[in-house]
Every structure is written in structure tokens, then in C-alpha cells.
Amino acid sequence: xxxxxTDQDVLKLAKLSRLIxxxxxxxxxxxxxxEVLDFVSMLDEVEVEEVKPTNQVTGLQNVTRxxxxxxxxxxxxxxxxxxxxxxxxxVVPKIIDEN
Amino acid sequence: MKWTDFSTxxxxxxxxxxxxxxxxxxxxxxxxxxxxTRDFQVLLEDFEQxxxxxxxxxxxxxxxxxxxxxLAGIPxxxxxxxxxxxxxxxxxxxxxxxFIAPYQATSVNKLIGEDAILVGKANLDAYAHGSSxxxxxxxxTKNPYDKNRVxxxxxGGSAAAVALNLVPFALGTxxxxxxxxxxxxxxxxxxxxxxxxxxxxxxxxxxxxxxCIGPITKNVQDNALILDIIADQDQLDSTTIKRDxxxxxxxxxxxxxxxxxKIGVISDYLIDGIDQKVKTNFLAxxxxxxxxxxxxxxxxxxxxxxALAVYYIICPAEISSNLSRYDGxxxxxxxxxxxxxxxxxxxxxxxxxxxxxxxxxxxGTYVLSSGYYDAYYKKAQQVRTKLINSFTELFKSYDFLxxxxxxxxxxxxxxxxxxxxEMYLTDVMTxxxxxxxxxxxxxxxxxxxxxxxxxxxxxxxxxxKQLLAFSSKIEELLK
Numbered sequence: 001x002x003x004x005x006t007d008q009d010v011l012k013l014a015k016l017s018r019l020i021x022x023x024x025x026x027x028x029x030x031x032x033x034x035e036v037l038d039f040v041s042m043l044d045e046v047e048v049e050e051v052k053p054t055n056q057v058t059g060l061q062n063v064t065r066x067x068x069x070x071x072x073x074x075x076x077x078x079x080x081x082x083x084x085x086x087x088x089x090x091v092v093p094k095i096i097d098e099n
Numbered sequence: 100m101k102w103t104d105f106s107t108x109x110x111x112x113x114x115x116x117x118x119x120x121x122x123x124x125x126x127x128x129x130x131x132x133x134x135x136t137r138d139f140q141v142l143l144e145d146f147e148q149x150x151x152x153x154x155x156x157x158x159x160x161x162x163x164x165x166x167x168x169x170l171a172g173i174p175x176x177x178x179x180x181x182x183x184x185x186x187x188x189x190x191x192x193x194x195x196x197x198f199i200a201p202y203q204a205t206s207v208n209k210l211i212g213e214d215a216i217l218v219g220k221a222n223l224d225a226y227a228h229g230s231s232x233x234x235x236x237x238x239x240t241k242n243p244y245d246k247n248r249v250x251x252x253x254x255g256g257s258a259a260a261v262a263l264n265l266v267p268f269a270l271g272t273x274x275x276x277x278x279x280x281x282x283x284x285x286x287x288x289x290x291x292x293x294x295x296x297x298x299x300x301x302x303x304x305x306x307x308x309x310x311c312i313g314p315i316t317k318n319v320q321d322n323a324l325i326l327d328i329i330a331d332q333d334q335l336d337s338t339t340i341k342r343d344x345x346x347x348x349x350x351x352x353x354x355x356x357x358x359x360x361k362i363g364v365i366s367d368y369l370i371d372g373i374d375q376k377v378k379t380n381f382l383a384x385x386x387x388x389x390x391x392x393x394x395x396x397x398x399x400x401x402x403x404x405x406a407l408a409v410y411y412i413i414c415p416a417e418i419s420s421n422l423s424r425y426d427g428x429x430x431x432x433x434x435x436x437x438x439x440x441x442x443x444x445x446x447x448x449x450x451x452x453x454x455x456x457x458x459x460x461x462x463g464t465y466v467l468s469s470g471y472y473d474a475y476y477k478k479a480q481q482v483r484t485k486l487i488n489s490f491t492e493l494f495k496s497y498d499f500l501x502x503x504x505x506x507x508x509x510x511x512x513x514x515x516x517x518x519x520x521e522m523y524l525t526d527v528m529t530x531x532x533x534x535x536x537x538x539x540x541x542x543x544x545x546x547x548x549x550x551x552x553x554x555x556x557x558x559x560x561x562x563x564k565q566l567l568a569f570s571s572k573i574e575e576l577l578k
Contacts (some may be wrong), residue, residue: 010461017419017464018441019457020449033465034459035520040408040475046482053480054487056308056338057536057560058295063337077185077201083433092428093443 006033101128103264108321110266115172118161118245122172122216125302129174129218129411130209132265141259150174155218160214168213169328173231176269178257178383180303181207190303191235193449194224194431204301205336205361206270206312206329213328218266221256225453227272227305228418230280230525231244231279233516234455239459239513244286244550248509251284252325253277257315258285264397268316268325268385272302274309276504282315283504283553287547288322288574289315291529293561295340296328296537306417307338309410309533315446318551319542320572323347343564353568360569362388363398363497370526373506376547381503384554385543388501398493398500402486403457404532409486410530411523412466412479419463425500459518470541483534490535494559499569502528504541528555538563540570 003015010030015020021029084091101126105111114120130147130578148193157172177183178192186448198216211217224234232240240255242248245264254271258281271278273291282289290313297312301401304310314325327347330341363554364385369378389395427433427438427447431478437443452460458546466475493500515522532539537560544554554577558566 005465006105012474013465013468016468017450017457017460018423018448019447020445021458025454029458032519033462036411036462036523037465039520039523040412040479040554042408043412043478044406045331046402046405046478046485048485050476051481051484053477054483055480056336057487058340060295060338060340067332070455074201077199078547081198081201081430083428083435090429093440094438095440097102097439 004038005030005037102140102267104231105553107318108170108267108324109143112169112171112173115157121441122161123151126150126174126216126218127264132263133219136263136265138246139243139259140238141221141240141256141263141265142176142219143189143237143256144330146186148218149411150218157214157216168215169324170210170215173215173268174218174266175210175215176219176221176253176257176260176267177204177207177217177264178223180223180272180299181220181270182303183207183217183280186220188220188303190226191223191237192451192456192461193236194425195229195264195303196432202301202474205298206459207301207332208571209329209331211398220258221254221269222299223256223559224253224455226422226456227253227274228459230276230453230522231510232385232513233359234453236453239512242509245509248511248550249284251281251505251509254315255281257283258287258289261285261287261293261315261317268314270312271307271313271315273311273313273533274305275414275533277524278313278315278356278452279504279529279539279553279555280525282541283550285508286310286393286546286551287315287317287542288319288542288570289313290322290326290540290567291328291532291538292330293340294533295338295540296342296538296563298336298339300333300335304421307313307421307563308415308417309414311533319567319574320349322568323349323571326567330563332391334392340561343561345564346566349565350569353564354572357498357565357572359394360498361394361396361496363396363500364562365492365500365502366399367401367403368506372524374508375505377503377506377508377552380545380547381554382551384577385501388573391576398497400484400489402489405425405482406531407485407523407527409464409479409482409534410526412475413483413554415459415463416467416476417463418510419460422452422460427451432490444454476563486531487535490531490537498558498565500557502555504528504555508547508550509551523525532557538566540566542570542577
């Protein structure tokens with residue numbers, strides 16, 4: 001643990017996160033992320049062999065309910081929050097390149 | 100008589116129901132106070148017209164002797180990460196600056212169902228990422244006791260609203276201390292219930308295995324009343340747990356249960372990184388508990404020093420996952436001008452998210468990425484298991500564990516803003532309760548140099564009722 005991320009690593013991370021980092025922000029993010037990774041590296045000291053990971057604390061499993069339709073009258077409001085919509089459809093920029 | 104003269108919400112409701120005080124006069128007083136305290140920058144939205152209309156309806160019901168809810172005419176606020184139907188819900192982020200909620204949080208429905216009146220929405224750190232409200236994309240709320248200092252966060256607006264007597268209670272969210280910390284910094288009672296006790300439906304998600312919803316109030320009795328109303332299983336949140344059959348109100352029965360409570364003082368919190376004045380004050384309060392006849396012993400949880408590191412892996416991991424839904428297309432900030440979908444998403448996210456959200460998304464993406472997953476994320480989940488086991492073991496011998504809520508007094512605005520790790524350390528005493536899922540409360544513990552400090556009590560999972568009963572027994576003692 002506690003690898004130091006390089007500029008390239010941070011840019012790759014930004015890409016994976018669907019974020020664009022400005023060149024003047026790069027140094028700051030690199031420093032901050034490295035400091036946090038350095039801080040959490042203290043976990044190296046803890047022995048965890050055979051310990052089961054915890055995903056959730058309730059112990060609830062397979063919580064289900066009857067598969068019934070519930071009327072929802074505000075579909076229009078959902079569309080009002082969208083960037084662009086037309087006739088009950090969400091309009092998005094093109095996904096498949098013509099070539 | 101003004102509503103602020105009543106010592107509990109229950110008393111105020113009684114006077115409303117018997118027509119001794121009109122709801123209109125209460126709501127007018129609320130908005131007068133909101134105007135007088137604008138400098139503190141507590142609210143993101145307020146709803147004066149709607150609230151006055153609601154007040155009139157309830158006054159009419161009183162006159163016509165119609166049935167009224169348990170919170171008839173009580174004004175309240177919620178942190179602006181609670182969805183309130185057809186109103187703005189920004190989470191204090193540019194991303195959701197124009198977002199109009201198409202449905203309403205279950206907890207808000209329950210309060211309004213009891214005739215409480217929503218008067219406004221309180222400031223927070225954007226997406227609840229922070230400990231001071233300085234990460235709000237709009238403005239920083241000021242501490243009611245010192246305008247140069249932070250109110251704590253991320254539910255800083257909610258805590259300041261109660262402290263400034265704008266409302267008798269407000270809801271907040273607590274992922275790593277975000278209710279207890281501002282409650283401590285603003286001298287109020289703040290409860291993080293057991294994980295799953297209050298539905299998360301309709302609350303902007305931060306870290307889903309840690310997020311809890313709870314009340315910030317002036318006293319423990321009010322806190323128990325609000326919890327009693329909002330705690331319930333919910334079909335819209337499959338992680339909700341069963342409520343206590345006897346409810347959460349404080350009664351002679353529950354008080355008797357905690358009379359001989361055995362208390363463990365978490366000594367690990369008193370070693371380093373704590374302000375000496377906070378420590379001295381805390382130990383003086385522990386002495387008072389001993390004098391009151393409680394059995395008090397020092398305990399140690401060696402793993403607790405790793406809790407914050409576990410938190411700062413699991414929390415960003417879950418944040419990066421939850422915030423991946425923001426594509427700028429279905430809702431949220433949209434940056435026009437991209438000619439393909441990938442660029443469109445990237446441009447919208449880069450403009451819509453603030454620095455702290457970006458930082459946490461990237462850390463989360465890193466610890467979840469192939470090659471680092473086992474070393475960071477899985478490791479943190481394993482240490483989380485060990486931490487849970489430590490607490491479970493302790494609760495076999497102790498009813499409650501106590502410590503300070505925050506290691507410092509309210510800090511100055513700007514003091515920690517440039518150093519994320521320094522800011523994260525503010526949560527060092529609160530994150531464990533979230534990782535373990537147990538209920539924890541911050542109680543006012545007197546003033547140091549004119550600034551508030553908090554006393555934290557934790558109880559075993561699903562022992563929220565006992566926690567509140569014990570808290571009500573000791574709250575006067577601690578003040």
C-alpha cells in the first residue's frame with residue numbers, strides 16, 4: 001500500500017471517474033489523494049487473515065415485497081429535471097459513432 | 100407566550116391543541132427570527148407562504164376540534180439533502196442547484212403526516228461531504244456562538260437552526276458524525292440512530308452502508324419524540340430494521356432500565372490529538388456520572404485508532420459508486436456543447452461537482468479499481484469486521500460507552516479547509532458508530548471559553564431506546 005500516485009495515475013483515475021481535471025488542479029489533487037492514501041496505509045499493521053469482510057451491518061437478507069404496481073403520478077416532474085426530452089423520451093447526445 | 104418559552108415540543112403541542120397559542124403566531128415568529136439571523140447563513144430555501152398556509156389550516160382544525168397529529172403546528176427544517184416534493188433539493192451542490200424533487204423523503208412524510216410544518220431547508224457541506232459546511236457550493240454557515248467559527252458539519256445548517264431558535268427541531272444525516280459533530284459545536288442534542296432504523300428513502304445518498312438519519316433537538320425528550328415518529332421499516336428502503344415494540348419515548352420504565360447502567364469510558368480517545376481543555380472538561384463530567392452512582396470503568400479498544408482509516412476507504416468507495424449516477428442527462432447539472440455522450444457526461448460532472456466530491460470520487464475509484472481492491476477496499480471491510488467484533492464484545496460487559504464527541508472546540512472558518520486529512524480528523528471519535536452500525540448521541544457538555552463541547556454516548560445496536568433513556572437521565576448533569 002501507500003503507493004505514490006504520479007500525474008499520469010491521477011489523470012487515468014480522473015478518466016475512470018468520468019471527470020476532467022484542469023492542469024492547474026492536477027498538483028492539488030495528486031497531493032491530497034496521496035496524503036489520504038498515505039494516511040489509510042496504517043491498515044497494513046492489522047492482521048486480517050480469515051476475517052470475513054463486512055458489506056452491511058443489518059444482517060438482513062433477501063428482503064422482498066409483493067411485485068405489485070404502485071401508481072406514480074409525477075412522471076412529468078421526472079422529465080422536467082432532464083437536460084432534454086421529447087414526447088416521453090430522454091434526448092441524449094449520440095452514443096454510436098457514424099464510422 | 101412565545102413558542103421558544105416552552106421547554107419541550109410536547110408542551111408546545113399541548114398548548115397549540117388547547118388553543119392557548121396559535122400556529123400562525125408561531126410561524127410568524129419563526130420567519131421573523133429567520134430574517135433577524137440572516138447573517139448566520141443557515142438556510143438554502145425557506146417556504147414562508149406555504150408554511151403560513153399550513154399554519155392557518157391547523158389553527159382552523161384546532162378551532163373546529165378536528166383530530167390533530169402529534170406534532171400539530173410544530174415548525175421544522177431539514178438538511179437540504181432530503182427530497183421535499185416539488186421543491187428544490189440541492190444537497191448544497193451546483194450539480195443539483197436546479198433539481199426539483201419529484202417525490203418526498205419517507206421521514207419528511209412522517210413528520211408532515213403528524214401535522215408538523217416544514218419551514219425551510221438547511222445548509223450543508225455539498226453532498227454531506229465535510230465537517231464544517233465550508234464545502235457547501237453556496238456559502239458557509241456560521242457558528243451561533245461565534246460568527247468566526249464553523250457550526251460543524253455536515254448538518255451544520257440543521258444544528259445552527261435549532262441553536263438560533265429558528266425551529267424546535269431539524270433533521271440531519273450522519274455518515275461519519277455529521278449529526279453529532281454539529282450538535283456538539285452548536286450545543287444541541289444530536290442522535291445518530293442504529294443503522295436502518297430510519298428510512299433513507301428520499302435522501303441524497305452518500306455512503307449507503309453508513310448513512311443514517313436523525314433528529315437535532317434542544318433536549319433528549321424532544322429527540323426521543325421525533326425518533327419515535329420517524330423510525331420505521333419502509334418498503335422503499337430494504338435496509339430498514341424493525342422498530343422497538345414499545346417505541347422510543349422516555350418513560351419511567353425505560354428510565355428504570357438504565358438506573359444501574361455500567362459505563363465504559365473509551366480511554367483511547369483521550370491519548371493524543373485531543374484538546375486538553377476538551378479532555379479536562381470531559382473527565383470532569385465522567386466524575387459527575389460516578390458521583391451520581393453509575394458504575395464507570397476505563398476501557399480500551401485498540402482497533403479504534405484504525406477506524407478513521409477504514410472510514411476513509413469505505414466511505415469514498417461508496418461515494419464514487421453513488422455519485423456515478425450523475426450523468427448530467429437525466430437530472431443534475433448539464434453542460435451543453437458535447438458532440439458525444441462520453442464527453443457530455445465528463446463535462447457535466449466536472450462542472451457540477453465541487454473539489455471535495457471530485458477528491459472522494461477519485462479516491463473511491465482508486466480503492467475499488469482492479470489491482471487495488473484487495474489491498475484497500477477488502478482490507479478495510481475486514482478491519483471493519485474486527486472493529487464490530489470489538490464493540491460486540493464490550494457491550495457484553497457495558498451498557499454504554501462514552502467519550503467526547505469531537506477532539507476540539509469549534510474551529511475558525513478557513514482554519515482546516517486547505518488540508519483534507521486535518522479536516523477528516525475532526526470525525527475521529529464519531530466514525531466508529533457508523534462503521535459498527537450502533538446508535539450514538541451527542542449531548543451538550545457545557546461551555547469552554549464561551550464555546551460548546553459535546554459528550555458522546557454509544558449503545559449496542561438497536562438499543563436506541565435505552566440510549567435515549569440514559570441520555571435523558573444524565574443531560575442535566577452534563578450541562
